[in-house]
Amino acid sequence: MSQPIRSRPARGSATRVRTGSRTLAACIRFAEIVSQCDEQIPACSSCLRNNTVCLVEDPVTKRHQPRNYLELLEQRVLTLERQLHETNSILTNTCTPLDVPPLTADQSVTDSNRPTETDADSHADDLASMVGTLSLNAAGAEPSYLGPSSTFAFTRFLKLSMRQAIGPLSPNVSEQDPDRYNALAPDPCLLPDYQTARQLSNAYFENVHAQYPFLHEQTFREWEAALADPSEAAAAWNLGFLPLYFLNMVYAVGATLLPNMGYAAEQLYASAMLYIDDIISHDNLESIQAVLCCAVYSIRSTKGIxxxxxxxxxxxxxxxxxxxxxxxxxxxxxxxxxxxxxxxxxxxxxxxxxxxxxxxxxxxxxxxxxxxxxxxxxxxxxxxxxxxxxxxxxxxxxxxxxxxxxxxxxxxxxxxxxxxxxxIHGFKVRILLGRIQTALYSDCTIISTEERQKRIQKLSLELDKWWAECPQPRAPPRGGALSFYRTPDFYEINRNYAILMLYRTQMTDTKTPAPDEVFLKCMQAAQNTCHSCRRQFLGKKTAYTWGAVHELFLAGLTYVYCLWTSAAARAASRQDQASSVCTDCTMVLVILAERCKDAAPYRDIFEVLASRTMTMLADLQQGKAVETVAISHGQRYCPEELPQWMEGITHTGYASGVDRLLSELIDECPASEATQYEPLSWNT
Structure with missing residues (x-):
């Protein structure tokens, strides 16, 4: 049989890109000593003996992947196709199609005439309104409106927020903000291989689950065991969306703690979002667990809701x-x-x-x-x-x-x-912090200083009781702590934070000056916080969060505030001690700003305040007169970027706890307008 004549592609037409050789290669662990890698599938003998993941490097993409990557892909594709086929069969037999009028010729949309993003959002709103009146019960029941608090609205909120945080933007944004335009929405990915999955889930359960134990680890491990044999995954999971969602979410959080495992947290998170609709459509325990998984991911990720x-x-x-x-x-x-x-x-x-x-x-x-x-x-x-x-x-x-x-x-x-x-002990201190917030900051009915002082004394006694009941420090996980919760300083940091919250209102009270004991107590708590953060963050694997930024900046700000406003605090602190505290705080803020650019204003403002504080202490030691504020507009040491830095802090939504301190240290510092801004997702 004659071979068909193949036409030569036209000049400039798309051609297939050669992906390079697919021959077996030594794993990355023994790339330089090829003789130690026998290139066995799914793992070489050396990696099996050392109990390590056997990964090879793709010659084109340079991506590290399992040696049996293609086999795993084929097995999982078959599994997904079987799930899709059976799910479609179920939907065909159980679902009644909606009476939707067909599109007319004028309403049809072609690839050459796609709607703009504004039109798409408008259509999405119309669709939401229509779906919002669908019946919640069997056929023939009265339509029910699904308002903003419904599960449908929350599903839309989840996906819309994810698109706004990491999704592609319309072309007209590219000229104004190229960085956001280049931040393309991540594609969903396959679940990790079993060995990698175990490392990611271990990171989660050792560092996150220990603080927020809302999942049942034994059930999760049973789901995870199916990854060891992907061909049996469908039968093991009974074709349910629940295991797939929680597996992807736990691995996504684990990937934020172990970013060098070869799996992007954003892609695993996007994979989990494929299954969330079916889960949160039910008002039950699992739907709350699903939302909490998203919350934990937002705590650990710089992107999200x-x-x-x-x-x-x-x-x-x-x-x-x-x-x-x-x-x-x-x-x-x-x-x-x-x-x-x-x-x-x-x-x-x-x-x-x-x-x-x-x-x-x-x-x-x-x-x-x-x-x-x-x-x-x-x-x-x-x-x-x-x-x-x-x-x-x-x-x-x-x-x-x-x-x-x-x-x-x-x-x-x-x-x-x-x-x-x-x-449970961590629950108690967070609850105590909430009670302090309610009693001293949210209650607008407090008028007398005596009533406020009584509340402070009562809450202070409860804090002392909690501190006395602290269990012995827990041993860190194998390989080191990946979250601040698993460090020995977690309880002390929270105690110091509670002290600063208790007495901050007294320090900034202009009508009734606080006694020297309050300034000394707050200065000591702030100093301990700065030293603890340096000890646990610098050179460690501990993940950084917005909680770290907030607590560290508040501690550093309180420390310099005490030095500027209290003679007793200045007398109790040597110049080398002040330099050590300011240096520790600055170093950690610098590292935080390198990870998240939105933390840069905190770093920049504190660097200026720390420098001015050290100058003030040196001037006092030499008998020179000093000013009453650290930074004043019009002075030679007042940075031109100060208004932008202040706006950056306000924009994060976390200025409510430090605005009074900043206004005392920086002349003409505007009051916080944090409630006008949407807080960043990278929270505590």
């Missing part, structure tokens, strides 16, 4: 389902396992929202006094007696919490601390 919004949404869903109330009072017949998971989910959402509200200076979504999630605990299987305890989750080992119930009894005060011991 506002952490305050997500945590607030999760908390409102908990309230809607009654998770903040004692289930026994309402005769709720939930299993012990579900009861415990509800408490973990509720408290994770509560402290997450509480921490964000405190930093933003906003009211809490739910006051602590309105919570009676449970006033008694029961020990199942081993002991049946009920004992009076607090309203937090059970202090048990993770292995004791199984779908069949709770095995054994809760930990006593003399037993070795568990993961939940540290988590």
């Amino acid at each position: 506002s952490h305050w919004k997500l945590a607030g949404q999760a908390l409102r869903q908990c309230i809607n389902l009654g998770y903040h109330r004692d289930h026994k009072r309402f005769k709720s017949g939930v299993s012990p396992f579900q009861q415990e998971m509800r408490k973990r989910v509720f408290w994770s959402a509560y402290v997450m929202e509480c921490a964000a509200a405190v930093m933003l200076g906003r009211p809490l979504g739910l006051h602590f006094e309105e919570i009676d999630v449970e006033v008694k605990r029961h020990c199942f299987h081993v002991c049946r007696a009920a004992v009076n305890v607090e309203k937090y989750p059970l202090d048990i080992e993770e292995s004791q919490l199984v779908p069949d119930g709770v095995i054994g009894s809760a930990r006593s005060s003399t037993d070795t601390p568990t993961m939940m011991t540290y988590a």
